[in-house]
Amino acid sequence: MLSINPKDLSVQVLQKYLQNAIAPRPICFASTVDAAGNPNLAPFSFFNLFSSNPPIAVFSPAYSGRTGAPKDTLLNVREVPECVINMVNYEMVQQMSLASSPFPRGVNEFEKAAFTPLASELVRPPRVKESPVQLECKVIEIKELGNNGGAGNLVICEIVRIHISESVLNAEQQIDTRKIDLVARMGDNWYVRATGPALFEVQKPITSIGIGIDQLPTAIRNSHILNGNNLGLLASVEHIPEKISNTATAAEKLSEEEKHRKAQELLSENMVAAAWQVLLD
Numbered sequence: 001m002l003s004i005n006p007k008d009l010s011v012q013v014l015q016k017y018l019q020n021a022i023a024p025r026p027i028c029f030a031s032t033v034d035a036a037g038n039p040n041l042a043p044f045s046f047f048n049l050f051s052s053n054p055p056i057a058v059f060s061p062a063y064s065g066r067t068g069a070p071k072d073t074l075l076n077v078r079e080v081p082e083c084v085i086n087m088v089n090y091e092m093v094q095q096m097s098l099a100s101s102p103f104p105r106g107v108n109e110f111e112k113a114a115f116t117p118l119a120s121e122l123v124r125p126p127r128v129k130e131s132p133v134q135l136e137c138k139v140i141e142i143k144e145l146g147n148n149g150g151a152g153n154l155v156i157c158e159i160v161r162i163h164i165s166e167s168v169l170n171a172e173q174q175i176d177t178r179k180i181d182l183v184a185r186m187g188d189n190w191y192v193r194a195t196g197p198a199l200f201e202v203q204k205p206i207t208s209i210g211i212g213i214d215q216l217p218t219a220i221r222n223s224h225i226l227n228g229n230n231l232g233l234l235a236s237v238e239h240i241p242e243k244i245s246n247t248a249t250a251a252e253k254l255s256e257e258e259k260h261r262k263a264q265e266l267l268s269e270n271m272v273a274a275a276w277q278v279l280l281d
Contacts, residue, residue, distance in 0.1 A: 011065045011150035019045075020187030027185055028059040029086040029096055031110075031117075031125040032076035039117065039126055040072045041099050041109035043088065045185035046152060055159040057085055057135065060145075060152035068149040072105050074142075077155055081139035082123035085157065086131035089181045090193050095130070122161050132168045132180050136161035201270075203236070210236040220279060225260040230267045234275065241273065243280040254281065 006014050019025075028047035032040050046060035061071035077083055088096050092115075099113040110117050110126070117126035120136050127134040137157035145152045170176040182194045192198065213221060213235040220226065220234065254262065259278050266275040 011148075015065060015150060016187065019185075023186040024184030024192045025186075027088045027096070027183065028057070029088050029099075029128060029131065030059060030061075030073050031084045031086060031128060032073050032082070033080050033125045034072075034076050035079040037124065038106060039108055039110055040076055041113070041115065041128070042071065042073045043096050043100050044073070047085075050156075056140075057137065057157050057159060059085070059155050059157070061155065062152045063147070063149050065150040070153075074153050074155070075105070077139050077142060080124055081142075082125055083137050083139060083155070083157060084120055084123065084125045084127045085135040085137055085159075086128040087133040087135075087180075088183055089132050090183050090195070091181070092128075092130045093183045093191060120161070127163065132165045133175070134163040135159045136163075205236060208236075208238050211239060215240075219256065220260075223260050225257065226264055226267075230264055233267050233270070233272050234263075234279075237272065237276070241276050241280070244277055254278070 004017070009017070025045040026047055028044045030042055030044060034040070042061070044059045044061055046062065048058065050056045050058050061074040063070055073083075095113040095115060099109040099115070101112070103109065103112060109115070110128075116129035118129045118134075120127050123136045123138065127136070135157075137159050139155055140158050141154075141156040143154040143156065145154065164175065168175055168180040170179070177199060178195065180194075184192050184194065186192055213231045216231060216235055217240075221231065223231075226234075259281065263275040263278045266272075266278065
């Protein structure tokens with residue numbers, strides 16, 4: 001493996017490695033205002049949700065790696081500690097990218113990127129009408145991580161009002177992952193779209209505790225066919241199931257390799273119980 005000391009790299013090279021490795025990253029499309037009320041709109045992929053009670057999101061407008069200058073967003077939240085985090089879906093990704101251009105301070109990105117401003121209810125910055133989810137936030141702390149180019153500034157926000165487009169809700173009035181069609185940032189010029197075959201489900205082991213891969217039978221655990229994901233699924237059961245008898249003849253019995261390949265096919269469809277029956281035969 002390539003082993004690197006971050007201190008041996010320039011900021012630009014280090015950031016390229018990090019942004020390609022730590023991905024995909026959700027996008028905080030932040031609207032802010034300065035003390036005079038002039039709006040600013042900019043995307044940040046150093047962003048995530050950090051608490052539900054209280055509801056806290058954090059994003060980081062870094063000092064420019066080229067010039068060391070602060071982002072307009074950072075200057076604005078220092079003057080007016082409020083913002084709106086507008087989530088970005090596929091329909092607005094090109095407009096969002098345009099808004100990321102390094103326009104001079106005071107330029108209105110709502111106008112440049114043709115976004116529609118909506119008045120917020122509890123904060124001064126406007127919302128982006130085109131965004132499927134808009135989070136009105138109070139900035140409770142700004143933590144500076146350094147003062148050189150590339151240094152981040154953690155803008156810690158409490159979410160005080162949530163606006164959700166009904167077009168992305170399901171019958172239970174919850175956000176439908178397949179409808180919201182979010183995008184996320186990769187490295188370089190790459191993005192990823194959270195839709196279609198890119199989406200898959202993994203059941204959380206909250207109500208049950210799996211036996212663990214270390215408890216699988218040796219022949220299964222050391223299989224040269226079954227991969228780590230396969231073993232993880234098999235080991236998610238609370239106990240090794242009992243074999244259900246069948247009427248297969250000796251001639252119809254599968255070899256161990258054939259069992260493992262058949263089980264792998266079933267596991268690719270999340271058919272864990274059926275895969276176990278093949279392996280136990």
